[in-house]
Amino acid sequence: MGRLIFDAAALVAIVFAGLMVVGRNPVKSVLALVVSFFALAACYVMLLSPFVAAIQVIVYAGAILVLFLFVLMLLNVGPERPEKTGRPIQTGLGAVTILVFAGLLFGMLRGSAARVPAIPPTDPAALGDPAGLARLLFADYLLHFEAVSVLLLAALVGAFVLAKREDAP
Amino acid sequence: MTLTDWLILILRVCLPAMLLPACVIPLTWIERRGAAFIQDRPGPNRVGPFGLLQPLADVLKMFFKEAVTPDSADRFLYLLAPGIAIFAALSTFAVVPYGATLEMGGRTIPLVGADVSIGILYVFAITSLSVYAIVLAGWSSNSKFSLIGGIRSSAQIISYELAMTTAAAGVILAASSFRLSDIITAQQGTYHLLPFLPRWNVFPQLIGFIVFLVAAFAETNRLPFDLPEAEAELVAGYHTEYSAMRFGAFQMAEYVNIIVVSAMMTTLYFGGWSLPGLSPRGLGGVLLSVVVFAAKTFAFICVFVWVRWTLPRFRYDQLMRLGWKTLLPLALLNLLWIAALEMWKAAR
Numbered sequence: 001m002g003r004l005i006f007d008a009a010a011l012v013a014i015v016f017a018g019l020m021v022v023g024r025n026p027v028k029s030v031l032a033l034v035v036s037f038f039a040l041a042a043c044y045v046m047l048l049s050p051f052v053a054a055i056q057v058i059v060y061a062g063a064i065l066v067l068f069l070f071v072l073m074l075l076n077v078g079p080e081r082p083e084k085t086g087r088p089i090q091t092g093l094g095a096v097t098i099l100v101f102a103g104l105l106f107g108m109l110r111g112s113a114a115r116v117p118a119i120p121p122t123d124p125a126a127l128g129d130p131a132g133l134a135r136l137l138f139a140d141y142l143l144h145f146e147a148v149s150v151l152l153l154a155a156l157v158g159a160f161v162l163a164k165r166e167d168a169p
Numbered sequence: 170m171t172l173t174d175w176l177i178l179i180l181r182v183c184l185p186a187m188l189l190p191a192c193v194i195p196l197t198w199i200e201r202r203g204a205a206f207i208q209d210r211p212g213p214n215r216v217g218p219f220g221l222l223q224p225l226a227d228v229l230k231m232f233f234k235e236a237v238t239p240d241s242a243d244r245f246l247y248l249l250a251p252g253i254a255i256f257a258a259l260s261t262f263a264v265v266p267y268g269a270t271l272e273m274g275g276r277t278i279p280l281v282g283a284d285v286s287i288g289i290l291y292v293f294a295i296t297s298l299s300v301y302a303i304v305l306a307g308w309s310s311n312s313k314f315s316l317i318g319g320i321r322s323s324a325q326i327i328s329y330e331l332a333m334t335t336a337a338a339g340v341i342l343a344a345s346s347f348r349l350s351d352i353i354t355a356q357q358g359t360y361h362l363l364p365f366l367p368r369w370n371v372f373p374q375l376i377g378f379i380v381f382l383v384a385a386f387a388e389t390n391r392l393p394f395d396l397p398e399a400e401a402e403l404v405a406g407y408h409t410e411y412s413a414m415r416f417g418a419f420q421m422a423e424y425v426n427i428i429v430v431s432a433m434m435t436t437l438y439f440g441g442w443s444l445p446g447l448s449p450r451g452l453g454g455v456l457l458s459v460v461v462f463a464a465k466t467f468a469f470i471c472v473f474v475w476v477r478w479t480l481p482r483f484r485y486d487q488l489m490r491l492g493w494k495t496l497l498p499l500a501l502l503n504l505l506w507i508a509a510l511e512m513w514k515a516a517r
Binding site: 027028031034050051053054057058062063067069073129130 | 246285286287290291293294297298300301304305307308316319320323324326327330347
């Protein structure tokens with residue numbers, strides 16, 4: 001039963017991610033991504049990580065994609081028009097890239113089952129436990145966590161400088 | 170599981186979900202009569218005694234009116250938006266404990282839909298999705314008024330969600346749990362030095378509570394923060410192009426949201442169903458705890474009505490300034506203070 005729900009959620013996530021790519025209307029693409037992220041959160045719940053699932057919905061589906069929609073509406077972006085020339089070279093190169101990538105992925109997945117160590121049988125409740133996650137984040141991987149936060153701060157300052165440039169004396 | 174267990178489970182989960190929309194009907198009466206009382210006029214008083222049947226008449230009217238869809242609207246999203254609004258409003262209540270744990274006939278029945286370990290995060294996750302209803306309604310209607318309402322609303326909700334979550338982080342810290350039943354348990358009893366004062370979060374976290382309260386008004390799009398539907402300038406904002414029960418769906422979602430946010434304030438800051446001196450033992454005690462929860466929630470609903478008809482609407486830049494420059498720093502201050510308090514308690 002749990003496996004069935006997981007597979008269904010994973011399928012929904014992949015299908016809507018595909019719809020996001022091929023969609024002509026940017027607003028509908030964002031909405032397809034919302035559904036995809038929501039399905040991904042369902043996958044996390046089925047993997048006994050409700051905390052990660054909640055963060056996934058709050059941060060990605062609830063905040064970042066709302067900002068995307070906000071920008072699209074402010075700029076009033078209309079549907080994308082199909083190209084007249086068809087771009088044969090790009091289409092050909094794209095097809096080759098997809099084939100190569102699919103081959104790589106298939107090769108990796110085929111041999112992965114033997115190589116990935118089985119998850120040690122811990123208490124399932126402790127697996128998605130916020131306390132355990134906090135210990136990993138703020139004790140074991142503190143340096144990495146701080147490095148990422150500095151990176152984000154740099155991006156924030158950069159955006160601020162770019163936005164303020166015209167007012168500079 | 171036996172049939173009785175299944176029945177209890179279904180009842181426990183479905184009862185609040187059924188009761189919430191039913192509560193909306195008297196709530197509209199309270200709102201309109203409350204408005205009339207504050208503005209010194211009679212209000213609806215013709216249908217039934219004291220106009221009590223007026224909300225039923227309104228609902229009937231909405232069901233039988235023609236539902237018009239604008240020609241240039243994006244049909245699919247236009248019809249989807251009210252559905253999202255109702256879904257988000259109703260599913261939030263699933264994790265809020267509405268009474269003490271009932272022990273009867275060898276069974277332990279917690280009076281909550283699902284007591285999940287990330288309860289409070291679940292509430293914030295679903296609330297953050299409710300903005301899609303407003304944004305999509307505004308965009309898909311293909312009308313300028315609707316679009317401006319939708320854009321205003323997304324900016325407002327994102328801004329105030331930040332302050333609200335940061336204020337609630339203080340509560341999570343004090344209970345050191347995301348589970349709403351743990352948060353209630355942490356608030357039971359009274360202080361040692363002041364035996365008349367319950368250990369509710371509102372006393373140590375008064376600043377956090379005020380921030381949460383103000384942000385709650387903004388999140389539910391109520392006056393003084395109802396800019397998304399400011400009728401003086403935007404006709405009716407994001408639901409300008411909606412009629413009949415589709416409009417009714419937005420209206421219902423707004424009132425359900427008021428109930429849910431009042432229940433959240435009760436749970437996070439006022440001890441939920443608990444009351445000092447009340448022992449939730451046996452059927453009577455548990456029923457009493459449900460009554461306590463309902464009474465506290467109702468008190469907040471009255472505050473919502475009272476504030477709506479007392480304060481004028483903010484200007485948009487004032488709203489943004491209040492959110493980012495006042496509420497967010499105050500919420501952070503509250504978080505710091507609670508962190509210091511908890512560390513002091515742990516060191517002692």
